[in-house]
Amino acid sequence: MIYFDNAATTAPYPEVLQTYQEVASKLMGNPSSLHDLGVQAKRLLEASRQQVASLLGKSAEEIFFTSGGTESDNWAIKGLAFEKAVYGKHLIVSAIEHPAVKESAKWLQAQGFDVDLAPVTKHGFVDLEALENLLRPDTILVSVMAVNNEIGAIQPIKAIAQLLENRPTIAFHVDAVQAIGKLPIADILPQRVDFASFSSHKFHGVRGVGFLYKKQGKKISPLLTGGGQEANLRSTTENLPGIAATAKALRLTLEQVDQPAQMQELRDYLLEELASFPDVTVFSGRENFAPNIVTFGLKGLRGEVLVHALEEEGIYVSTTSACSSKAGKPAGTLLAMGFPLDLAQTAVRVSFDGENQLSQVEAFVGAFKQIYQQTRKVRV
Template sequence: MIYFDNSATTPIFPQALDTYVKTSQRIIGNPSSLHDLGNQANRLLEQARKQIADQLGVQSKEIYFTSGGTEGDNWILKGTALEKKEFGNHLIISSIEHPAVTETAEQLRSLGFDVSVAPVTAEGFVDVEALAGLIRKETILVSVMAVNNEIGSIQPIKEISDLLENYPKIHFHVDAVQAITKVETNQWLTSRVDFASFSAHKFHGPRGAGFVFWRDGRKLAPLMNGGGQEKNHRSGTENVPAIVSMARALRLSFERKAEKPEHVRLLKNYLLDALESYDKVTLFSKMEEFAPHILCFSLKGIRGEVLVHALEEKQIYTSTTSACSSKKQVESGTLHAMNVPSQLATSAIRISLDESNTMAEIEQFLIVFHQLYQKFEKIN
């Protein structure tokens, strides 16, 4: 089996799974309980918080645990809207955000908030000048992802940060789900970023766990109310085994990247060079200003799901666009925003790599792809 769908989810590290199992078996207390079993759980929880904060170079008190990236995105957008509604009702997102952001923004629009959408260039990068033109006195939030989940374009977070230095009251949120451990942290976690959302299963942690970076001094209304966990900001009994496992997975992911800093980029570069030689292949993910782990391309005349299933028959696993949209069989929202023709957009597939992938897997993929290319060429 060749697994090239790491942007959808990554296999959990054996060490992280071992941590999850042992914590589940040995730490039975609720972190909110007053007795010693509760204290044990709480100590582990705070150790995990510190480990994650240290990896990002932030303060422990700026890390809040969630169920994943979708909850984080929802919390930050809705929490900002609720917290700052007396100061303004205007939010700005980009046209290539994940559905967790776009659909949340749409819900807020239905509740009376005003949402503007910043356009992107033909290459898939947010137009900072156009975004600047959307800001007005009622603006309370700007939300832009760090790395696009469909084509891998690294968004100009530093330039947007510079722009927002002139608007200190506007919350700046970055969906960093596809960026963490793949792109250098200082490219997307600037001193102007107020909030960032993360998901454990994107860096070999368990599903159903995530966290939010919340810069100290900013205000956000709770999305979850109840028992007052996470300093009364995110109620619900913390999933201690998953959180501890997530912290270990994050550390291991950073270590693996440090051991092989150019490995994934070399794999992608090899793939790009090979795919460029095919007349009917259109590449959307280049090397410059694109994340090293995502490669999106179209095979003219062949719908994306057809190619994905043809590869699956050879035990090669890819996806069409994002995992959240692939089963709906809709064209890539990112490619649509880039004004890519619909016929080409519906032919797009995504390969997403990881440090565990090998050059031998890349070569095997290219052998199979060449066979499929010739087969589809005869059909067409």
């Protein structure tokens, strides 16, 4: 089996699974309980929070554990909107955001908020001039992802941070789900970023866990109320085994300092090989693109057809994002970049991990060559 769908989810590190199992089996106390088992659980919870914060160069009071990237995005967008509604109801999100952000913004429109989509260039980067022109006195939030999940375009987070530097009334949210282990933390979280979303299973943690970074002093309304956990901002009994495993996964991932270069080597090799096929359109690039993602399309062949053809060869890729591919939707990023629908529907995404090898990419190219030839007649 060759697994090239790491942008959808990564395999947990063995050490991460061991941590999860040990905490789940040996530390059954509820962190809110008063007895000793509860005290031990609370101690581990806060130690995990401190470790995550230290790895990001932040304080423990700025880390709030959630169920994953989708909840973190929803909380950041909706919670911020309701918290600041008295100051304005205008939000800006980029046209290529994950559905967790775009659908949250769409939902807020139905609640009376005003939402603008910041356009992107033909290469998939947020148009800074257009974004600046969208800013209004009543703008309360700008949300732009760090790394686009469909084509891997690295968004100009530092430039946007600079654009918002003298606009303190506008909160800046970054969806950083695809960025850990691919970009330096300083590029993901410059000082001007107020909120950022993370998901454990994207960096070899377990599913169902994530966290939201909230800059100290910034306010946000809770979406979940009840027991008062997470500083009374996110009520529900904490997933302690998953949280401890997340802290371990983040540390192990950030220690792999050579992996981005290794993934980039695989990416560049695949890009060179794909350039030799006349009927292939490559949507991803090299400069200012994540080192692990290559998205391309084969003219005349829908993406899901190619996905299943590769699957028969034991190679696993996806159309674009896992959420969109399951729903049968074309890559929204490609449509926002100006590609026609028929071409956007051909897109498949190959996403590497540090454990992938060049021999696997060579096997992928060999399998693709066969499929390319076998489908030539039906693609005409």
